[in-house]
Amino acid sequence: MATAIDAVRASARDTGFRDTLQRWLPKLVLAPTALCALVFIYGYIGWTALLSMTNSKMLPSYTFVGFDQYVRLFENERWLVAAKNLVLFGGLFIGVCLLVGVLLAVLLDQKIRSEGALRAIYLYPMALSFIVTGTAWKWILDPGLGLQKLGQELGWSSFRFDWITDPDRAVYTLVIAAVWQSSGFVMALFLAGLRGVDPSIVKAAQLDGASLPRIYWRIVLPCLRPVVFSAVMILSHIAIKSFDLVMALTGGGPGYSSDLPATFMYAHTFTRGQMGLGSASAMLMLGAVLAIIVPYLYSELRGKR
């Protein structure tokens, strides 16, 4: 027996290059992907950080100006509007999405008929491009074409729904379209969570005479805390990344009243030739994302151990 193992060992030692490659190949194949992620994300973020400290205009220049661009950013009225809009949009979007998502999930959890078809329909918007859905919503929200006109035609002559042309309210139209797009997805998350709740606990509560809303509120929803957590994560990253929807629906307007940081960055970097300022705004957005995902990853990793 021992000699057999020795023989195997000896042959393993003799094998030379081909087998060394055999042994290392599975380990090396990860490298291209890891390298891509490393360069693509961290390398270029570093470059953006560098540009944000220069006075680059139309073209990149490497005259170092320290944190001047960041100071200018916070003196920029339009940036302040965009940042405020992000807080408003993000908060409402996440809140309403969670609410609608939970309600839809609870609805589908009622042993409803044709659940599969309904789930697919609720999810449809998420599979479509924001550019196209934004265009459809632009039409529906246009006071001269969509809902307002329909309401007035139906005899409610004082009906007004012109948020999209109202600088104070245009940002809410973004919330409407974004909630419509993403709530089905939140529903899917919650539905999976609901199915994971131990039915015997629910049964026990039913036997004790708890009403259905009470069962959901006191027993089922608390079990879903991890789902809420990941939903908030994913939704907040959608909110910070929001770009196509704004471009398609309001174009940041009227004026710049519905600008979000991503469209601000785009406008300043590419159409206004303020690359340094644009880079500074990108860095701040990155900072916002990091502030959200670092605690998340931390808790994920800690949970695993």
Added chain:
Amino acid sequence: MRANNTLRTTVLGWAVALLMFFPIGWMALTAFKTELQAVSTPPVLFFKPTLENFAAVFERGDYLKFTLNSVLVSFGSTFLALALAVPAAYRMVFHPTPRTGSTLLWMLSTKMMPPVGVLVPIYLLFRDAGLLDTVTGLVIVYALMNLPIVVWMLYTYFKDVPREILEAGRVDGASAWQEVQILLLPLAWPGIASTGLLNVILAWNEAFWSLNLTTSKAAPLTAFIAAFSSPEGLFWAKLSAASLLAIAPILVVGWFSQKQLVRGLTFGAVK
């Protein structure tokens, strides 16, 4: 009582479905109306469908070019991403190290970064390399953009492949390449196909990079719709027809792939 309740929830469910589907449905309806019917009041529900809007969209000639760009970019980036991700996922599932878990999370975290953070450097690099407004450039960017999700999805699918089969192959003297080619790929084929499908959909819908990195030559359908919607904003029937054409493949595919879509978008949390 029980039956009554079921009926009520079913009705409610379908009412919500109608509401959810309304914007898409209305757009689809408008695409088959004349321009006059599209803006007429009260809105026409019953009308003789016309194909003139589609004819008008096709007549613009460049429409087919945009479609071709979308197809090339979606599939090209999917193949590139899979080519990079299959080996990476294979390594992480079948040759794990203590650090594999954190590597995976780290990769996923890069997907969370907003793309604006890397937009300017990529734009500059592409300008210098002559990749601006080229299909090749978009293929590369889309592939890199979706790489973390593709690796993650493949990882969850490969996890379902019984390790014993691959180990048996190794004992029988299969090389790493044979192991992947003969054993893993056929076994994990459905998972790889689902991952590819998700990537195609994501790339098809992608607008941030296409709006920023293309002008006309390599612009895919999303850029076309965005450009179409401003000058021809008053021609709603034509715009609807163009939009409907742009989402038609997704409407069809979406029905079959919703499971994969959810799995991918939730980073594998929902299977």
